[in-house]
Amino acid sequence: MYDKYLIVGEEFKNIFEGGQVTGFQFGLRLPYYRGVVCSLVGKTELTVDGELVDYDMMYVTIGGKTIKMTELENEPVHKWEFGATGIVKVEKPGGLKAGEHQLSLRQHMKISYVPGGFWGSDAKVLNLAG
Amino acid sequence: MTQKHNIKRGVSLYSFQDEYFHRKMTLEDIIATTQKLDIPGIEIIGDQMIPNYPNISNEFVKQWHGWMDKYERTPVCLDMFLDWNKFKGRVMTEDEKFASVTMDIINANKLGCTVIRVIHDVQPELLEKLEPVARKFNVKLALEIHAPSYYDSPFEQRLVETFRLVQSPYLCFTLDMGVFTKRLPRIVKERFLREGMKKEIVEYLAEAYDTGTLPSSHELGTKEETLPKKIMEMGGREEDIYWAMMGTHGVYANPALLKEYIPYTSHIHGKCYDLLPEYREYSIPYEEIVPILIEGGYTGYIDTEYEGNRWIQDAFDVDSTEQVRRHQMMLKKLLGEA
Numbered sequence: 001m002y003d004k005y006l007i008v009g010e011e012f013k014n015i016f017e018g019g020q021v022t023g024f025q026f027g028l029r030l031p032y033y034r035g036v037v038c039s040l041v042g043k044t045e046l047t048v049d050g051e052l053v054d055y056d057m058m059y060v061t062i063g064g065k066t067i068k069m070t071e072l073e074n075e076p077v078h079k080w081e082f083g084a085t086g087i088v089k090v091e092k093p094g095g096l097k098a099g100e101h102q103l104s105l106r107q108h109m110k111i112s113y114v115p116g117g118f119w120g121s122d123a124k125v126l127n128l129a130g
Numbered sequence: 131m132t133q134k135h136n137i138k139r140g141v142s143l144y145s146f147q148d149e150y151f152h153r154k155m156t157l158e159d160i161i162a163t164t165q166k167l168d169i170p171g172i173e174i175i176g177d178q179m180i181p182n183y184p185n186i187s188n189e190f191v192k193q194w195h196g197w198m199d200k201y202e203r204t205p206v207c208l209d210m211f212l213d214w215n216k217f218k219g220r221v222m223t224e225d226e227k228f229a230s231v232t233m234d235i236i237n238a239n240k241l242g243c244t245v246i247r248v249i250h251d252v253q254p255e256l257l258e259k260l261e262p263v264a265r266k267f268n269v270k271l272a273l274e275i276h277a278p279s280y281y282d283s284p285f286e287q288r289l290v291e292t293f294r295l296v297q298s299p300y301l302c303f304t305l306d307m308g309v310f311t312k313r314l315p316r317i318v319k320e321r322f323l324r325e326g327m328k329k330e331i332v333e334y335l336a337e338a339y340d341t342g343t344l345p346s347s348h349e350l351g352t353k354e355e356t357l358p359k360k361i362m363e364m365g366g367r368e369e370d371i372y373w374a375m376m377g378t379h380g381v382y383a384n385p386a387l388l389k390e391y392i393p394y395t396s397h398i399h400g401k402c403y404d405l406l407p408e409y410r411e412y413s414i415p416y417e418e419i420v421p422i423l424i425e426g427g428y429t430g431y432i433d434t435e436y437e438g439n440r441w442i443q444d445a446f447d448v449d450s451t452e453q454v455r456r457h458q459m460m461l462k463k464l465l466g467e468a
Binding site for chain 2: 005029033034074079081083110112113
C-alpha cells in the first residue's frame, strides 16, 4: 500500500557540507497504514541508476532524530509517524551528477502479525538540479 | 418497517487514511467531516493519527475531548497493536505484553473509548489476565475476527472457550464484515488488470472466488500451493501469484453462525471496498447481514471501515468522504433510520 508514494522526489538533492558534496538525499515514506517505532522499519534496498547502494552508507532523519539505518533495529521507542517523510542521506563523496537519475527502492516492514513482514516498492526517475 | 433494535453507527477514522497520509485532511478536519456525515460514533487507530502513540500527551487528550464536544461526536473504540517483535533479537516477555495492552486500556479510558479493537495475535491467556484491568477502566477488549478467519476457526474457538469460562462482558469479539465478502471486489479485478495480469487469469480468479471454488487453505499461516500452480499453468507470472493471494484472501463465511456468537460480539467493523451510488456495497451483501444482526439482538456499533483506498490509489484519487457517506446512507436505510 502507498507504494507509489514511498520516494519523495522534492527532497532529492546533493548534500553540501563544509564546502564539499558529501552525498545525496531523498525523502522516504513507509508502505504502511500506521506509524511504527523505528525498530519495525526493515531494510531499505535502494538502487540508483541500477547500482545497489550500500545500506551501511544510509542515514535517516525522522521525527527530529538522525539514525544510521543499520541501527534502526535498536530504536524500539522513537516513532516514525504515519505518512511522515524521513530524509534519507546517502554518504557518497562527490554526490550524484546533475540530471536524471533512476531511483528504485524496496522497503521492508517488520510487522508482527504478518509472518516475515512485507515489502513495499517504488521507482521514480528524478531530476537532480545542478 | 425495521424491527426495533439498539445498533449504533460509527466510523473508524482509518477510512480517511489516504487524505491524512497526503496531509489533505487533519484529524480535526476528519472529525468535522464525521459530523457533516451525521455519524455519531468515532473509532481511532492510536498509531495512525495520535502523535507519539502510546505516549499520548495531556494536550492531545484535552484537544480530543474538545473536538468531541465541538463536533458532538462520541468516542467509541481505540484500535491497538501488539508489537511483540520491536526489541532486537527477542520477543516481548509476557509481562511486557501485559504492560503494553494495559497502556492501551488506560489510553482508551483517557480518550473516552469503551472498546478496544484487539489485534488477532493476542493470545487468550493474556486476555484472561487483562480482564481485571479492562473491568477497572471500563474498556471492553474485543479481539478482531478478520478474514480468512471466522468464529469457527481454531484460534477463535479457543477464545470462545476462554470467554465461556471467564464469563465477563469485558472479553469479546470485534467482527470485521470482510468475512462476508461474497464476490471478488470489482476494484480488485481492475487492479489485477492494471498490474498486467492476463485477462483469462483475472476472469478465472473472479469466477472461482464468486463460486467458492478457489483453491485456498483459508487457514492463517498455511501455505496455499494449488493456486500458484494453477496461475503458472495459465501462463501467469510470479507477481500474478502475489496479487492473486493479496486479492482473494477474503471469505464468505456462513451468516447463520452469527446468532450463536452475537452475545460474544461487542463491536463490528463495517468493512467496505466499493460503495455504489445506489448505496450498496459491491461485494459484501449488507442487506443480508444487517437484518441478522438486528434479529440476533446485536447492541454495539457498526463502524464504517473503508479499505478500497489501497486497491485504487495506484491509478485514482481516493475520495474517502464519499465512500464513507454512501456506506452510512446504506446503514441508515438498513437500520430503519432513513
